[in-house]
Amino acid sequence: MGIIDRIAGTLDELAGDGEGAAREELALALAFAERGDTREAEARLAELVTRFPKLGPVHYHLGRLRARRGALDEAVSALGKAVDLDRDVPEAWAALGEVLAKLGRSEPARDALRKAIALATEAAPRGHAHATLGGVYAAAGQLGKAARELRKAQELLGDEPDLDLAYGRVLARAGEAEGGEWLTRAARRPGAPASLFAEAAAVTSDATLAEGLLREGLRAAPEDGVLRAALARHLARTGRADEALTLALAGVAANPGDPGALAALRAAYVGAARWREALAVARREAELGASPPRGEQLGLALAAQDREALSALAASPDDGVPRAALAAWLAGSAADDELVALARSAPDEAARRFVVASGAPAPPPTTNLAALLAWAHELAQRTPALFGLAVSAGRALEAFDRPLLVAVMGEFNAGKSSFVNALVGEEVAPTGVTPTTATVNVLRHGDARGARVVYHDGAVRELGPASVGPFLRELGDAQATAVRFVEIFEPLEALRRVEIVDTPGLNSIRPEHEKVARDFLVEADALVWVFAVGQAAKASEREALALAHGQGKHVLGVLNKIDGASEEDVAAVVRHVGGNLGPLVDEIVPFSATRALRARRAGAADQAMAALEGALERRFFGRARALKRATALAALRRFAESARAAVGPDAADDFSARRAALDGVDARLRDAIARERVALRARLDEAYRAAAFEVRDFVRPRAWLFGEHRADAADERFLVELLEDAVERAADVTRAALRAALAPVAPDALAGTIETAMERFEAYARGVIEGGAVAEFFRYDLPRIRLDVAAIRAALTRRAPDPEQVLFGALAHDLAALQRRAEEALDAEEADATIRRTLRAVRVEEPLAALARALDELEREGAA
Numbered sequence: 001m002g003i004i005d006r007i008a009g010t011l012d013e014l015a016g017d018g019e020g021a022a023r024e025e026l027a028l029a030l031a032f033a034e035r036g037d038t039r040e041a042e043a044r045l046a047e048l049v050t051r052f053p054k055l056g057p058v059h060y061h062l063g064r065l066r067a068r069r070g071a072l073d074e075a076v077s078a079l080g081k082a083v084d085l086d087r088d089v090p091e092a093w094a095a096l097g098e099v100l101a102k103l104g105r106s107e108p109a110r111d112a113l114r115k116a117i118a119l120a121t122e123a124a125p126r127g128h129a130h131a132t133l134g135g136v137y138a139a140a141g142q143l144g145k146a147a148r149e150l151r152k153a154q155e156l157l158g159d160e161p162d163l164d165l166a167y168g169r170v171l172a173r174a175g176e177a178e179g180g181e182w183l184t185r186a187a188r189r190p191g192a193p194a195s196l197f198a199e200a201a202a203v204t205s206d207a208t209l210a211e212g213l214l215r216e217g218l219r220a221a222p223e224d225g226v227l228r229a230a231l232a233r234h235l236a237r238t239g240r241a242d243e244a245l246t247l248a249l250a251g252v253a254a255n256p257g258d259p260g261a262l263a264a265l266r267a268a269y270v271g272a273a274r275w276r277e278a279l280a281v282a283r284r285e286a287e288l289g290a291s292p293p294r295g296e297q298l299g300l301a302l303a304a305q306d307r308e309a310l311s312a313l314a315a316s317p318d319d320g321v322p323r324a325a326l327a328a329w330l331a332g333s334a335a336d337d338e339l340v341a342l343a344r345s346a347p348d349e350a351a352r353r354f355v356v357a358s359g360a361p362a363p364p365p366t367t368n369l370a371a372l373l374a375w376a377h378e379l380a381q382r383t384p385a386l387f388g389l390a391v392s393a394g395r396a397l398e399a400f401d402r403p404l405l406v407a408v409m410g411e412f413n414a415g416k417s418s419f420v421n422a423l424v425g426e427e428v429a430p431t432g433v434t435p436t437t438a439t440v441n442v443l444r445h446g447d448a449r450g451a452r453v454v455y456h457d458g459a460v461r462e463l464g465p466a467s468v469g470p471f472l473r474e475l476g477d478a479q480a481t482a483v484r485f486v487e488i489f490e491p492l493e494a495l496r497r498v499e500i501v502d503t504p505g506l507n508s509i510r511p512e513h514e515k516v517a518r519d520f521l522v523e524a525d526a527l528v529w530v531f532a533v534g535q536a537a538k539a540s541e542r543e544a545l546a547l548a549h550g551q552g553k554h555v556l557g558v559l560n561k562i563d564g565a566s567e568e569d570v571a572a573v574v575r576h577v578g579g580n581l582g583p584l585v586d587e588i589v590p591f592s593a594t595r596a597l598r599a600r601r602a603g604a605a606d607q608a609m610a611a612l613e614g615a616l617e618r619r620f621f622g623r624a625r626a627l628k629r630a631t632a633l634a635a636l637r638r639f640a641e642s643a644r645a646a647v648g649p650d651a652a653d654d655f656s657a658r659r660a661a662l663d664g665v666d667a668r669l670r671d672a673i674a675r676e677r678v679a680l681r682a683r684l685d686e687a688y689r690a691a692a693f694e695v696r697d698f699v700r701p702r703a704w705l706f707g708e709h710r711a712d713a714a715d716e717r718f719l720v721e722l723l724e725d726a727v728e729r730a731a732d733v734t735r736a737a738l739r740a741a742l743a744p745v746a747p748d749a750l751a752g753t754i755e756t757a758m759e760r761f762e763a764y765a766r767g768v769i770e771g772g773a774v775a776e777f778f779r780y781d782l783p784r785i786r787l788d789v790a791a792i793r794a795a796l797t798r799r800a801p802d803p804e805q806v807l808f809g810a811l812a813h814d815l816a817a818l819q820r821r822a823e824e825a826l827d828a829e830e831a832d833a834t835i836r837r838t839l840r841a842v843r844v845e846e847p848l849a850a851l852a853r854a855l856d857e858l859e860r861e862g863a864a
């Protein structure tokens with residue numbers, strides 16, 4: 001058929017005396033178009049428009065010819081004039097809608113096509129208008145509406161290959177499994193392009209079936225590059241890298257410049273985890289102007305660990321790359337969140353480790369204890385979870401290079417400060433302070449006398465030599481609370497070998513000072529425990545000494561204040577202390593601090609002092625190196641233990657349980673929807689049956705055989721309200737059933753989606769009932785209907801709201817989309833959790849494990 005026969009409503013619409021000539025000229029112009037001389041036809045039609053501007057068919061045919069040659073804006077102008085002149089011609093509206101759709105003007109195209117559908121009385125024009133409208137919806141991404149329009153077109157037009165293909169593509173885009181079936185049917189039609197098999201396979205969830213479709217297509221077209229590339233990508237995805245590579249390499253050899261073949265080769269290399277080759281192919285694609293998405297390039301560059309490629313991507317303007325995170329990573333300053341953002345693009349564990357290893361600590365030194373202490377300090381400073389350990393790690397590092405640190409401890413009034421003064425030969429340790437104002441004092445060598453007060457808030461105060469004693473003796477209660485410890489500097493030779501911590505009595509220490517004293521108890525290289533001769537080896541002393549023993553500290557016991565005791569009494573006390581404390585004290589030396597200090601000032605010898613100095617040399621000074629080493633190793637062991645406690649156990653979420661919960665809610669909702677599909681319809685049927693009884697009661701029967709049944713306007717309003725209330729009650733039961741399926745726990749979005757669907761159905765039902773169903777019943781059915789319940793019910797239910805499409809179909813689709821989004825969000829969350837676990841392992845767990853191995857090695861060396 002030619003253009004004249006295909007387009008209805010042309011010459012017959014022209015009438016009148018002056019229009020006879022127009023009919024003849026229009027026929028001539030269309031004859032030129034039929035013969036293919038569209039230029040002559042358009043010229044003649046343009047001239048006719050000038051002469052007969054009120055004739056709609058002339059404008060219509062001119063618009064169609066202009067549309068055929070691609071002058072779409074001019075075509076719209078002509079077709080718009082045609083529908084202005086003849087508003088009831090469906091063909092003109094359909095043609096206008098088609099051209100507007102091609103121009104991407106979705107809203108006016110939809111309006112024009114709806115008008116054509118409303119006006120058309122024959123199946124073919126209505127079907128074509130539905131098909132075009134489906135294409136408009138598909139272009140706008142409204143896939144549900146597109147599928148409905150295309151389905152209507154199929155019902156009207158029958159078997160049309162292009163229409164079936166369009167319908168299959170829309171279903172595939174919407175994620176409907178049926179889309180693959182329609183595309184497969186289209187691919188198997190005689191004369192269909194073999195590449196359709198690739199489309200069908202791409203939306204087929206069954207991997208075996210998808211492969212079968214691709215091979216079927218290749219049997220029909222063995223040289224088809226699209227199918228070969230699609231099969232190579234499929235094989236790569238399903239773990240058959242060798243087959244994929246063979247096929248992809250053959251495709252590139254056959255057509256080296258084909259972007260599809262190169263993309264398939266890149267996918268094959270990715271499937272084989274040959275990242276550098278895949279990145280090289282991506283570069284080749286970019287050279288040919290078919291560059292892969294930047295996000296894919298980023299993944300390849302990370303997996304290939306190619307910093308040059310990563311630097312180029314950081315300079316890229318594309319939004320497919322987290323440029324800020326990548327730039328920070330390249331600069332070595334990426335925060336944890338930036339590392340996670342970047343590692344999301346990493347395709348495997350090795351690539352993720354490559355990302356998170358940026359800024360990771362170097363392996364700990366295994367043979368240098370000082371370097372190991374520095375390494376631990378740096379690890380604490382650079383790891384947020386370990387910031388709290390940085391101070392103690394710093395103190396351990398500083399202490400390792402200082403003289404032997406000996407803490408002098410004991411009960412209050414045991415003579416500790418007097419012992420310190422006797423040991424160094426000067427009154428450097430303050431005596432006479434009260435228990436409430438006693439402070440922890442550290443005696444250190446200095447070039448000049450003086451002191452430094454260190455407060456709990458980090459503040460420091462310098463004291464001159466004359467101010468030290470008065471400051472400590474006159475310290476007020478509130479002031480003592482704020483002091484952490486006091487460093488006292490003396491230019492004494494004895495303090496070059498040893499630094500002494502003078503602590504208050506353990507039975508008088510403030511809570512503020514107790515922690516400081518206990519810190520020194522474990523940080524000191526050795527302990528001197530001063531016992532008072534009259535009250536030695538008390539339970540409180542035993543408890544503190546057990547703590548020191550647990551820390552591996554060597555303790556020298558000094559039995560002070562033996563001035564007034566006999567040798568037998570002293571010997572008895574030494575035996576008592578040794579018997580009670582056993583291995584908690586290495587040795588016990590009887591001593592008189594006041595007598596020893598007097599003797600040293602007088603330049604006289606003191607036997608007890610000589611014994612003490614011998615014990616100190618034997619136990620401490622002669623073993624200073626080993627003691628310092630032991631203290632440092634213990635500090636590192638504590639650091640490792642505290643670090644593991646600080647980071648805590650891996651609080652990995654149970655994603656399997658969460659997925660199971662999601663699947664459980666989805667299954668319950670599907671079951672509830674299946675039940676309510678039947679139950680709601682039954683409730684609606686029952687509601688309409690009850691309404692039929694009401695109608696029978698209020699209708700006034702006809703008075704004679706050919707008369708009509710009658711009812712008032714009030715009866716019509718009553719029936720509207722009755723049906724609306726019944727539908728609302730029926731819908732409320734469905735709403736409650738669907739909500740119950742969400743228990744015990746479900747995302748709020750599910751409840752919101754259900755509520756939206758129910759409100760949409762209720763609004764639709766009200767629209768059906770109020771918008772004409774009841775009125776049509778009263779106007780067309782009631783006057784002559786048989787007045788029995790069955791007949792009334794049948795007439796009412798013909799126009800009842802149908803919940804299938806508006807409620808259940810739409811709700812199932814929306815819930816499936818929501819389920820997919822929830823699963824994708826959970827996948828993304830699990831991927832982030834995996835990255836953070838890798839970050840934790842690389843930044844903390846593995847360094848701590850390496851530290852433990854280094855400590856074991858150092859301890860083995862020390863034992864050897």
